[in-house]
Amino acid sequence: MKILVLNGSPKRDKSDTMHMTRAFLEGMNDFCENEIKTIHVIDSHIEYCTGCFACKHNGGECVIDDDMKDVLEEYISSDLVIYNYPLYSYGMPAALKNLVDRLMPLSGWTMQRKRDGKYGHSAQKDFSQLHYLMMCGCGYPNSKHNFEGAVRSFELKFPENSTVITIPESPMFNIEQASQFVAPRLEALRRAGREYAEDFTIRDDLMKEICSPMIPEEIYAQFANGERK
Numbered sequence: 001m002k003i004l005v006l007n008g009s010p011k012r013d014k015s016d017t018m019h020m021t022r023a024f025l026e027g028m029n030d031f032c033e034n035e036i037k038t039i040h041v042i043d044s045h046i047e048y049c050t051g052c053f054a055c056k057h058n059g060g061e062c063v064i065d066d067d068m069k070d071v072l073e074e075y076i077s078s079d080l081v082i083y084n085y086p087l088y089s090y091g092m093p094a095a096l097k098n099l100v101d102r103l104m105p106l107s108g109w110t111m112q113r114k115r116d117g118k119y120g121h122s123a124q125k126d127f128s129q130l131h132y133l134m135m136c137g138c139g140y141p142n143s144k145h146n147f148e149g150a151v152r153s154f155e156l157k158f159p160e161n162s163t164v165i166t167i168p169e170s171p172m173f174n175i176e177q178a179s180q181f182v183a184p185r186l187e188a189l190r191r192a193g194r195e196y197a198e199d200f201t202i203r204d205d206l207m208k209e210i211c212s213p214m215i216p217e218e219i220y221a222q223f224a225n226g227e228r229k
């Protein structure tokens with residue numbers, strides 16, 4: 001399948017969270033060969049949405065001439081979009097959130113009730129084949145509540161065909177001394193990618209394993225505070 005990775009980390013390939021996505025994609029590739037394109041959002045020239053709503057009345061053309069035109073083309077021709085990002089202030093990094101705002105041309109002016117009874121704009125391009133994956137890591141060890149805001153807004157924005165993976169303590173992915181704890185997690189992500197490639201689902205027990213802290217919260221905090229070596 002055709003996969004678009006939108007990397008919201010300004011650290012590009014060196015990002016903590018991209019380790020998660022790479023392991024997941026390896027698993028997907030174990031199942032079948034995929035065509036993968038990664039966009040480091042920070043490198044794209046994407047202006048802010050001006051809120052003019054011209055795109056809602058002209059068939060979906062944004063009046064701003066910037067890289068978002070190419071991003072939108074890639075986006076709607078993909079089968080899966082992976083939103084890879086570190087939790088920033090309990091949400092998306094600003095550059096990625098800006099890109100999401102600029103998805104506005106995909107939907108038209110008219111509003112209609114969706115499957116869950118809430119109103120939403122109707123689509124004005126065909127991207128019904130799309131699946132969405134949120135792959136998010138964070139710096140705190142807290143697995144409870146930390147991701148709530150980000151997950152809720154992702155699920156509201158992408159209510160259908162979406163899957164959410166959140167992993168606390170993600171700076172560990174870039175710490176060599178932590179490899180004994182990180183390696184099993186990367187292996188679990190690879191298994192999850194393989195499962196997901198089959199039918200866009202991941203078993204609940206595997207999901208639980210992936211999203212739990214890699215080491216106990218208090219020990220992580222002690223390392224972060226320099227109280228343990």
Ligand SMILES: Cc1cc2nc3c(=O)[nH]c(=O)nc-3n(C[C@H](O)[C@H](O)[C@H](O)COP(=O)(O)O)c2cc1C
Nearest residue numbers: 009015016017086087088089090138139140170171
């Ligand atoms: C501006 C900024 C805001 C952040 N906000 C949070 C936050 O709200 N909660 C949290 O747990 N970690 C937060 N972090 C930590 C990052 O999520 C964490 O370092 C992550 O592993 C970075 O991933 P990356 O290397 O892929 O960018 C923040 C980091 C930065 C730089």
